[in-house]
Amino acid sequence: MKITIIGGGNMGGALVKGWSKAGLAADIVVTAHTQQTLDRLKEVCPGITATLDNSKAVEGADIVVLAVKPWLVEGVIAEIKASLKDKLLVSVAAGIRHERIDVYAMPNIAAEFGESMTFIEEAPKAVVVAELFSKVGQCKIVPQRLMNAGMMMAGCGIAYVMRFLRAMMEGGVEMGFYPDEAKEIAMQAMQGAVSLLRETGLHPEAAIDKVTTPGGITIKGLNELDHAAFNSAVIRCLNIMKNEEFATALEPLNS
Ligand SMILES: NC(=O)c1ccc[n+]([C@@H]2O[C@H](COP(=O)([O-])OP(=O)(O)OC[C@H]3O[C@@H](n4cnc5c(N)ncnc54)[C@H](OP(=O)(O)O)[C@@H]3O)[C@@H](O)[C@H]2O)c1
Structure with missing residues (x-):
């Protein structure tokens, strides 16, 4: 399964490192706003692909994980919309809802060490996403009303x-x-x-x-x-x- 992570910062970078340690490096494409962030990630995870081009990064993906700051979500979705087609779009952005997002996930930065506690909101494809996030820690699929509670307990x-x-x-x-x-x-x-x-x-x-x-x-x-x-x-x-x-x-x- 090919995974594209849009935004390789604290959270996205932790996922990149955690999934790389779990043996998925060759399946990972990551993007960022600056080359410096990509270079830093490539240094610790040489097997990944890194690019500044969000649309290109999405093209070959099965799952796209949005890990940019909440206020950037809308703009990034508009930017990658044409390449998204029927790809599974997962967002880890706190508190942001969008009609194009298929699954909301709330991991934490211990994903880097395989110790995340990730909450996945109930959705038709939640199980597929839980399978992926369970490679970087524990996962719980919960109803929407418990997502914020999960974030407070395990993220914050x-x-x-x-x-x-x-x-x-x-x-x-x-x-x-x-x-x-x-x-x-x-x-x-x-x-x-x-x-x-x-x-x-x-x-x-x-x-x-x-x-x-x-x-x-x-x-x-x-x-x-x-x-x-x-x-x-x-x-x-x-x-x-x-x-x-x-x-x-x-x-x-x-x-
Ligand atoms: N941090 C946590 O503990 C945590 C936990 C759960 C969920 N989250 C969620 O994760 C999201 C990211 O938070 P964060 O703490 O990881 O923030 P962050 O460290 O600032 O990372 C955001 C990343 O997005 C990149 N970026 C900015 N604009 C972009 C664009 N147009 N296209 C592609 N990449 C772009 C930035 O690139 P540059 O580095 O090059 O500037 C940066 O690497 C937020 O929505 C937050 O709610 C965070």
Whole structure:
């Protein structure tokens, strides 16, 4: 399957690198606004084809992935319309709807390392797209009303996790570690927590019970987080987009 990615920036570039690592380099054509971006991608993924010509890039494709900034989507579609014909058009642009787009996908930049959490909106060709994105991480096909929720948790979520990690680092430095050491320690603690939950299938609170001694220091730290409204801050951070879609999004995914 030939894949053309329009816009090899942070997100498009991560997909190019992730799919290349998955052995698809020879099937990838990528475009960008500047040659510099293409040269950078070619340097790390020499097997791909890179061009500044969007229309030409689309000609031989089976799937076209739009990864330009949201405000450029309309113009790019107009530019490639003639070459698009019956090709599958996928967009990863946040919040942009267009009648020509067949499937909306919301990956994250961990796609570069095969660790994306990608949400694909229900559509006739969603399964084909999910198959492709599952080569760069996990995929979930969801109804339209859950796309923004998925984006907040997994797309923006990466940034929120980074903030928590930075806070751990700052606390570590205050206690005497060098920043690099503090970063390594915080990352390993995070990785350990994720592995524990994955391996045991435990609910986070059940795992927390394994770490806390009655009257001990861990519960004191956890309660400090509660006094500072940590849970509430995270929940509010994920729910900042108040719109109609969220107002109707009351039914759980697997109900
Ligand atoms: N970043 C994320 O974490 C993330 C996650 C999910 C979805 N998205 C979505 O992905 C899209 C891109 O975001 P981004 O963060 O990757 O932005 P970005 O880093 O600015 O990348 C955009 C890319 O588009 C290229 N471009 C600009 N005009 C173009 C044109 N006319 N034809 C072809 N390519 C063109 C740019 O080329 P140059 O580099 O040469 O300027 C750049 O490489 C957005 O719609 C965003 O909503 C992003």
